[in-house]
Amino acid sequence: MTKSWAARGAVLLALCLGTASPAAAQVRRMTPETAPPQIDPATIPMPELSFTPTPQIEENYDKYYYFNRAGTDFMTAYADLRECDGYARGLAYRTAYVPYYAPGLLTSAVGGAIGSAVADAIFGSAERRRQRRINMLTCMRFKEYRVFGLPENLWERFNFEEGMRQVPEDERQRFLRIQARVASGPAPTVGEVRP
Amino acid sequence: MRFWTIFATALLVALVQFAATAEARNQFNQTEAITIDPQKAYFFFRANDRRELQFVREVTPEQLATWRAARAQALARAVQSYELAARRYRDEVEYCRDRPQPCIVLERPTPVTDANFAYPPPEADNFVSVERGPQFTRVGDDTTYLVAVPPGSYVFYGPLIRNGAQAAGFCMCMGSLRFTARAGQIVDLGEIRFPDQDVLNARASRPDAPRTATAEIRPYAPGMTRPDRLAGLPVVAAEWRAADKMPNYFGVLIDRHPAVAGVLRYERDRVIDDRTGSDPVPLAPLDGR
Numbered sequence: 001m002t003k004s005w006a007a008r009g010a011v012l013l014a015l016c017l018g019t020a021s022p023a024a025a026q027v028r029r030m031t032p033e034t035a036p037p038q039i040d041p042a043t044i045p046m047p048e049l050s051f052t053p054t055p056q057i058e059e060n061y062d063k064y065y066y067f068n069r070a071g072t073d074f075m076t077a078y079a080d081l082r083e084c085d086g087y088a089r090g091l092a093y094r095t096a097y098v099p100y101y102a103p104g105l106l107t108s109a110v111g112g113a114i115g116s117a118v119a120d121a122i123f124g125s126a127e128r129r130r131q132r133r134i135n136m137l138t139c140m141r142f143k144e145y146r147v148f149g150l151p152e153n154l155w156e157r158f159n160f161e162e163g164m165r166q167v168p169e170d171e172r173q174r175f176l177r178i179q180a181r182v183a184s185g186p187a188p189t190v191g192e193v194r195p
Numbered sequence: 196m197r198f199w200t201i202f203a204t205a206l207l208v209a210l211v212q213f214a215a216t217a218e219a220r221n222q223f224n225q226t227e228a229i230t231i232d233p234q235k236a237y238f239f240f241r242a243n244d245r246r247e248l249q250f251v252r253e254v255t256p257e258q259l260a261t262w263r264a265a266r267a268q269a270l271a272r273a274v275q276s277y278e279l280a281a282r283r284y285r286d287e288v289e290y291c292r293d294r295p296q297p298c299i300v301l302e303r304p305t306p307v308t309d310a311n312f313a314y315p316p317p318e319a320d321n322f323v324s325v326e327r328g329p330q331f332t333r334v335g336d337d338t339t340y341l342v343a344v345p346p347g348s349y350v351f352y353g354p355l356i357r358n359g360a361q362a363a364g365f366c367m368c369m370g371s372l373r374f375t376a377r378a379g380q381i382v383d384l385g386e387i388r389f390p391d392q393d394v395l396n397a398r399a400s401r402p403d404a405p406r407t408a409t410a411e412i413r414p415y416a417p418g419m420t421r422p423d424r425l426a427g428l429p430v431v432a433a434e435w436r437a438a439d440k441m442p443n444y445f446g447v448l449i450d451r452h453p454a455v456a457g458v459l460r461y462e463r464d465r466v467i468d469d470r471t472g473s474d475p476v477p478l479a480p481l482d483g484r
Binding site (some may be wrong): 055061062063086087089130131134135137138139140141143144193194 | 263368369384398399400401402403405406443446449451461463464
């Protein structure tokens with residue numbers, strides 16, 4: 001067994017043995033969110049999306065991708081991306097798209113904070129970034145968006161990764177609005193990533 | 196060195212938490228006699244593997260009333276704290292008016308209102324864990340579980356292990372199933388099927404992995420047998436309904452329960468109660484207040 005897997009086992013053991021913690025101590029505070037304002041998509045610049053695929057670029061499509069769905073208006077795409085972003089960062093809208101969400105409970109209780117520190121020491125920022133990618137894709141695929149790969153240098157102009165550091169809300173929303181512009185824009189012709 | 200520090204810390208956390216949270220288990224083992232407590236409800240289900248599961252109970256009107264009162268009190272305290280902080284901030288701004296900058300060290304506090312007040316949701320205390328063990332019966336990987344729980348309407352939250360605020364696994368955050376567990380009855384959920392570990396590993400590590408369900412409930416059917424120890428006890432088959440989207444309370448990977456004919460279906464990501472064709476009933480009032 002490698003050290004990495006042994007350490008993962010130890011964390012798993014910590015999680016398994018402590019499952020009877022009182023629920024009342026487990027919950028982090030919630031922050032309700034206001035509904036997004038109406039936005040004219042014409043005010044949002046369309047980023048550069050054209051490129052010629054190469055094997056090297058295609059290799060990283062699982063990291064650098066964007067969404068598009070035919071017949072989708074900007075505000076719908078923005079709402080969808082906000083909802084999926086909520087799930088991806090350990091928040092989530094409640095039901096029926098009401099903008100009310102509960103943060104993930106990663107650092108609330110004392111035990112949780114210790115556990116978080118241990119988990120973060122092992123899995124680190126890279127694991128959190130990967131989890132975000134997986135949740136965004138899962139959520140947007142359920143919404144039947146198509147997924148298209150991009151070279152990293154084009155992707156980073158309107159996307160963000162989130163590991164240990166939380167992306168400031170203003171910056172996050174600015175990126176999500178551009179992503180919504182792309183998601184509701186013309187259908188791309190290259191780089192589709194099939195499920 | 197780093198490895199051993201991590202390993203030792205994880206073990207220490209495990210042991211401390213295990214000692215601190217030792218409480219009566221509600222999960223029956225393979226030898227316990229079953230006495231039905233008329234104040235409690237019971238889940239029974241079969242599983243093709245041993246995995247920890249989470250269920251969450253619907254918020255009752257009484258619980259909601261208590262929660263509203265507690266929230267109102269907490270809000271009043273938070274508003275008072277904000278007003279105190281705002282006064283200190285104003286005083287500091289006044290003090291620094293004619294002094295060289297930087298002088299102001301306090302951050303301008305954010306007003307606390309009913310709309311932006313941060314508070315746990317009413318269902319936060321309603322989680323029920325079914326752990327890997329003890330099992331009610333076990334033959335190889337095929338196991339059954341019997342668990343005593345508070346009566347109520349439950350939603351299958353997903354296959355995830357949880358330790359206080361820590362969790363790992365998948366939540367059925369984008370659609371699930373619910374059922375009612377009545378006092379004095381054992382409700383038979385049917386069988387919970389899990390995919391192979393390879394599938395779960397892929398879903399947990401590769402963004403492009405196929406969206407194979409991470410858990411699937413197969414409602415009770417007459418072909419499913421029950422252990423002899425349940426003979427003569429009040430066992431009823433679960434009546435399944437669709438459950439709407441839920442928050443990712445623990446910040447885990449997300450999934451949804453596969454469609455179940457006549458119970459649960461989806462229009463894209465919209466959850467549909469297939470009995471009525473409408474949206475499912477939420478776990479708690481939508482605005483939580």
